[in-house]
Amino acid sequence: MKTSTEQKLFQYAWIFRKQIFIGLVCLVIAVALELTGPFIAKRLIDQHIIGIENQWYQVQENNDDQTVSYEGKLYKRSDRIEETDEIVSTATILQIERSYYFIDEEIPLTGSRKLEEGALILETPEKTYSVVADQMTIPHLYHFFRPEVTGIYRLLTLYVFLLLIAAGFQFAHTFLLQQSSNRIIRKMRDDLFAHLQKLPIQFFVNQPAGKVVARVTNDTEAIRELYVKVLATFVTSFFYMTGIYIALFLLDVKLALMSLGLVPIILIWMSLYKKFAGKYNKVVRTAVSDLNGNINEAIQGMSIIQAFRQQKETSAGFEKLNDKHFTYQKKLVRLSALTSFNLVNVLRNIAFVAFIWYFGAGSIGPGSIVTVGVLYAFVDYLNRLFQPVTDLVNQLPQLEEARVASSRVFEILDEQEEHMEDTQIDRYEGNIKFxxxxxxxxxxxDILKDITFEVKAGETAAFVGHTGSGKSSIMNLLFRFYDPQKGKIFINETSTKEWSRQQLRSHMGIVLQGPFMFTGTILSNVTMNDENISREMAINALKAVGADRFIEKLPKKYEEPVKEKGDSLSMGERQLISFARALAFDPAVLILDEATANIDTETEELIQEALDVLKEGRTTLVIAHRLSTIQKADQIFVLNHGTIMEQGTHQKLIDQKGEYYRMYQMQQGAASIKAV
Known part of the structure; x- marks a missing residue:
């Protein structure tokens, strides 16, 4: 069963599930603490700020700080009465507009109120009251508010305390989730890079380097944004919205059910956005890879571009790719701009219309359906509800971008890798048979057609022929960069397929026509950071091939820094270092892929001396361009269109006066002309 991109992302997250779980627990606690604010505000308003509008009982004694003195009498609010209090009579305090009135009798607190000719008229569905009411002065009013001051300070202190604790949990949640996200991406990049090194050579032939680099860097960075920002936002918004809905249900079930209508709207919108944005993002991510490949190619070939004055044509190609990227990026921006901002605003406005209609219509009648504190809490929660909605909608572009980037990364991770087997095998002698x-x-x-030959251990065999004759393909098969469709290749009577590629290559070495230098030092380019190659072994190898002649003149000698591709060194110097690299690993089979093709005549003698040292005691296969360099070879194979047309020693082939003789004469003639 094929695993989806989402499942693979989840599998990576599952590796760090403990830390993520702790982070989510911290998030839940932080959200719960933050959402206590409106409830505390509701209690502060209803119980303390407007709680003075209530029935007040006249009592005999002032036995606590809840007792208020008014016109020589003692009063306590109805909800503050204790069993030990002796009630004498009941009074009522009501608010009309901005003034409070004291009524020396008990009347309802709900209903329509007005003042007529010094009397307070209170209309309820059951009865109309007309009572005498005394307007309270500020000093008198303060007496009734004074018992609430302690409670107000207590609630404010509690709220600040909860916010501080919530801030601590919020920090822990953010830190843990972001740390987990970075660890996930680190592991993903490690896995991706390790996997790349296990892929067959054919993959890299078909994939430009710039595109591969884009997937390792750009695409994984987009996935990092998914874990760090997008998923963190989605998880936070989910818990936040869940907490708000719980609070809304506690306040008013009917309006909470109405508010649930937002959820399917958001889900439908996310589905539609995924459909369109997914297509656009796929083109955008592909365009980014193409741009990277184009830039990489242009930088690598800048000398050729400038030499042939192709700057304008190269720029035109880049601009075409850049325009494609710009066009689809613009479509994404338009999609987000036309929907994200408008969607949240429309939802918010609809919610507030429903809120005003529901509460407003219910409050017009004689009895108010809710308290001021509940109204405040609902407004607060509705405002808070749309913040996570906004965050969710705003993260949809990054979510789709990350999904597309993830699919591109997992495409590489799903590529079939070579079987890895590092178990050491005994060093073979180097008898090679095709x-x-x-x-x-x-x-x-077919590049090679029914090729059969044998090279005995310790011999030097050279392969010559025109471009496309199959010389390099023979070396590719021997190294098992590829496997033949027909026939078998043997080393010491053992088929190369019986060993893993790593086991086969463990006793092979190769020197290429263009020696590749890694960023580091001369020594690190010889040892390749292999623990089995000591510093002394590397230096001895460099001395053996004669590289010490120029290394000793360098400021830092063997620790001299090597820049990218070794551009600070000459071609001959780089070639000597590559010889030393091969010698340090002491291979049984050595392959020289036109190792002297780009060497000038003056350096060639030095290179030949190094080659004599390098070939000693091992089987050597040489792809030769200069026939003068292979005259001492034990066997020379002349290839033509994938077949061996001639075979023998240099002298034997010269005596035959065939294709090899013709090639040799041509090179000798060219050399004579150069000498003249």
Whole structure:
């Protein structure tokens, strides 16, 4: 069963589930503490600020701080009465507009109120009251408010305290989730880079380097944004909205049910956005990879571009890709701009219309359906509800971008890798045999056709021929960069397929026509950071091939820094270092892929001396361009269109006066002309 992109992302997150779980617990606690604010405000308003509007009982004694003195009498609010209090009579305090009135009798607190000719008229569905009411002065009013001051300070202190605790849990949640996110991406990048090194060479032939780099860097960075920001926002918004809905249900079930209508709207919108934005993001991410590939190619070939004055044409190609990226990025921006901001505003306005209609219509009648504190709490919660909605909608572009980037990363991770087997095998002698081998990079276009030859241990065999004759393909098969479609390849009578590629290559070395230098030092380029190659072994190898002649003149000698591709060194110097690299690893089979093709004549003698040291005691296969460098070879194979047309020693082939003789004469003639 194929695993979806979402499942793979979840599997990576599951690795760090403990830390993520603790972070989510901290988030739940932080959200719960933050959402206590409106409830505390509701209690502060209803119980303390407007709680003075209530029935007040006249009592005999002043036995606590809840007792208020008014016109020589003692009063306590009805909800503050204790069993030990002796009630004498009941009074009522009501508010009309901005003034409070004291009524020396008990009347209802709900209903329509007005003043007529010094009397307070209170209309309820059951009865109309007309009572004498005394307008309270500020000093008198303060007496009734004074018992509430302690409660107000207590609630405010509690709220500040809860906010401080919530801030601590919020910090822990943010830190833990972001740390987990960075660890996930670190592991993903490690896995991706390790996987790349296990892929067959064919993958890299078909994939430009810039595109691969874009997936390792740009796409994983987009996924990091998914874990760090997008998923954190979604999780936070989910818990926040859940907490708000719980609070709304506690306040008013009917309006909470109405507010639930937001959820399907958001889900439908996310589904529609995913449909359109997914297509756009796929093009955008592909365009980014193409841009990286184009830039990488342009930088690598800048000298050629400038030499042939192709700056304008190169820029035109780049601009075409850049315009494609810009066009689809603009479509994404338009999609977000037309919907995200408007969607949240429309939802907010609809919710507030429903809120005003529900509460307003219910409050017009004789009896108010809710308290001022409940009204405040609902407004507060509705405002808070739309913040996570806004966050969710705003993160949809990043979510889709990350999904597309994830699919591109997992495409590489799903590529079939080579079987890895690092178990050491005994060093083979190097008897090599190709038995009726045929090979094609593409089906129906054979590069090698029924090739058969044998090279004995310790011999030097050279392969010559025109471009496309199959010389490099033989080396690719021997190294098992590819496997032949027909025939078998043997080393010491053992088929190369019986060993893993790592085991086979463990006793092989290669020197390429263009020696590759890694960023580091001369020594690190010889040891390749292999623990089995000591500093002394590397230096001895460099001295053996004669590289010490120029290294000793360098400021830091063997620790001299090597820049990218070794551009600070000459071609001959780089080649000597690559010889030393091969010698340090002491291979049984050495492959020289036109190792002297780009060497000038003056350096060639030094290189030949190094080659003599390098070939000693090992089987050497040489892809030769200069026939003058292979005259001492034990065997020379002349290839033509994938077949061996001639075979023998240099002298034997010269005596045959065939293709090899013709090639040799041409090179000798060219050399004579150069000498003249």
């Amino acid at each position: 038995d009726h081998v045929s090979f094609a990079y593409e089906e129906g276009n």
